[in-house]
Amino acid sequence: MDVGNIGFVVAGLIVGFIVGMTGVGGGSLMTPILLWFGINPATAVGTDLLYAAITKSGGVLVHSKNKNIDWTITGWLTLGSVPAVLLTLWFLASLHTDPSAMNAVIKQALGVVLLLTALAILFKKSLLAFAQRHAGDSYHLRPRNLNALTVVTGAILGTMVALTSIGAGALGTVALFILYPFLATRRLVGTEIAHAVPLTLVAGLGHASMGNMDWHLLGFLLMGSLPGIYMGSHMTGRIPDGVLRPCLAVMLMAVGYKLAF
Structure with a gap:
């Protein structure tokens, strides 16, 4: 294993540790790190999508066993997100003959979504408090309208994730809380x-079909991230949330600003 590959294992270990400790930061950290390593933006997004699908599958098994999943809400979200992913992949495929144009679109979208993710992480507690404080107000939707809005939310998340591999975590959680x-x-x-x-799996396979995938890179990232997640999960609560989240948000804001502007 050469020095570059060891770097990918270490990157996976660090990101896995942060995800295990905080529950956020997977795609929003991994994709910028891969860009820093000089990985092509489209390849970075495609590889990170399948990385996310594999690492989160274990979480689904645990949450399903503990009855922590509302499959009805999951279904409405998927109804919006999967078609949006397919449409976004079709759009990217139309740019595939001009790799520089596709990479420019992906980098710009990455910057914007990273900035939004940073804001979601930074103001998450305030947004959740607002949603719970006004939960009984007149803004509360009827079931039919709520289902439609959930589908629209899924479509927005699907578009962001297919373009950037980011958005399903921090932004998705805040949207569902509201x-x-x-x-x-x-x-x-x-x-x-x-x-x-399913969102990251469909998007990841779509990117792989366009050649936006590095299977060796995926293997090295998983070598580091799986033990990293295990170690990080045992460190949850050791470092105050009030310290971790602002640091993570500031870092994502800096990277997002650089990519977008």
């Missing part, structure tokens, strides 16, 4: 993870 303020946190997190697996 839509379903009475849903228990553990069920909401489980539902978001259950939706992220």
Whole structure:
């Protein structure tokens, strides 16, 4: 194993550790790290998508066993996200003859979504408090309208994830908290993870079909991230959330600003 490959294992270990400890930061950290290593933007996104699908599959098994998944909400989200992924992949495929144009679109979208993710992480507690405080107000939707809005939310998340590999985690969780303020946190997190697996799997396979995939890179990332997630999960609560989230948000904001502007 050469020095470059060891770097990918270490990157997987660090990202896995942060994800295990905080529950956020997977795609939003991994894709910028791969760009820093000089990986082509399209390849970075495609590889990270399948990386996310594999790493989150274990979480679905655990949450499903503990009955922490609302499969109805997952279904409505998927109804919006999967068609949106396919449309976005079709759009990217139309740019495939001009790799520089496709990479420019992906880098610009990455910057914008990273900035949004940073804001979601930074103001998550305030947004959740607002949603729960006003949960009984007149803004609360009828079931039919709520289902339609959930499908639209899935479509937005699907478009972002297919373009950038980012958005299903922090942004998806905040969106679900606002839509379903009475849903228990553990069920909401489980539902978001259950939706992220088919979303990232379909998007990742679509990118792989266009050649935007490095299977060796994926293997090295998984070598590091799987033990990293295990170690990080045992460190949960050791470092104050009030320290971790702002640091993560500032870092993502800096990277997002550089990519977008």
